Amino acid sequence: MLDAKWIRDNQDAFVKGLTDRGFDDPKGTLNRVLKLDEERRGTIQHLQEAQARRNAASKEIGQAMAAKDGPRAEALKDEVARLKTAIQEGEAKEREVEKAFGDLIATIPNMPAADVPVGPDADANVELRKVGELPKFSFAPKQHFEIGEALGLMDFETAAKLSGARFVLLKGPLARLERALAQFMLDLHTTEHGYTEIDPPLLVRDDTMFGTAQLPKFKEDQFLATRSVTVEEAVDERINLTVTEKVDKGSLPVFELSEQFWLIPTAEVPLTNLVREDITDEAKLPIRVTAGTPCFRGEAGAAGKDTRGMIRQHQFFKVELVSVTTPEQSQEEHERMTTCAETVLQKLGLPYRTVVLSTGDMGFAAQKTYDIEVWLPGQGTYREISSCSNCGDFQARRMNARYRPKGAKATEFVHTLNGSGVAVGRALIAVLENYQEADGSVRIPDALQPYMGGLTKIAAPK
Structure with a gap:
């Protein structure tokens, strides 16, 4: 705030x-x-x-x-x-x-940085660079869901039977490819980029969601999980308690106790809140952490958008990058984080472009955001695969996350940054579309082959 x-x-x-x-x-x-x-x-x-x-x-x-x-x-x-x-x-x-x-x-967004382009929407975003040659095909390239379904390894119908719309069931080597992508990204960020891997909870409390600004403004985009609890549990445990009053047949009040959690929409939420209500020594900054987790989003207001395929789902896998810095470090850290995310696509041989978002297209908590957009031949366009944002002290104020400068008695608010490093499902989509062959098979990028047991191609059924 x-x-x-x-x-x-x-x-x-x-x-x-x-x-x-x-x-x-x-x-x-x-x-x-x-x-x-x-x-x-x-x-x-x-x-x-x-x-x-x-x-x-x-x-x-x-x-x-x-x-x-x-x-x-x-x-x-x-x-x-x-x-x-x-x-x-x-x-x-x-x-x-x-x-x-x-x-x-709490309902007022962050102030945009001075160098952010002013504009109402994505049309005002400014392209910074394009990297990689667009692939050329001797055939009309297919979209990822056409490729996956033809391979018999991407099943939307069964997923819908299990859970409804905006879910997918991946099978065999395609499920392994998604896992390989996540492992590759985590290994890259931890061994080459200096991030510490965290395995965080996927269920968090109200104040945790408030700290990163998912609540209260974006409540309708979130998934809520509750369970009934007894009075004894409520007393013995640190429970995020919700009390619901009902009226029984005798017109007497009846109180139901329940424990309330939110499914994380991104690992940014638990990772950033690691420093909530803490005072960190300046010598420990910057803190850099990463996590690969399932993410859950209601996609409220997204009706009619990307209804086919895996682009916009209620559940998806993502590798997240979070940094906590001093105010003086955050701009340089923003550039560094974006480079780390871009490196993933470079090593996978995926063409992409990086844009700076306009004031009207930025997220609520961001001062400045770079979007990395990967080329999808099947759609013939670039699509977002990572957003890297500098939030300044906006989230830190909501979390009361501070640090003590060396030699000072007073504390200051830290700066927080977050970015996708990158969205695993969308990376899977990009690999399928950029590495597709005329016979319906998909080549495995060199960087992923060690994670695929040496497999070099996912072949179409004969």
């Missing part, structure tokens, strides 16, 4: 940032933020003054009693009683105003 003091001191920049991002009613949002912030600070000040006066009056009671000034002591006791009531009311008011301010500020 954004710093309230920064908003107060940079009102024009705040309005411009929201305007550039296409945010609704930037000036009205500024006025609401300033009004609530003023009320919040005023409430805190009055509360502090009342607390200070109560403490002083309590001492004066003792002095009055020592001086045997009964009437003054009684008057001071009455004042302390009134102050106690006022403080209780002030604390309730503070909680109310703090929640209103927090709820508002």
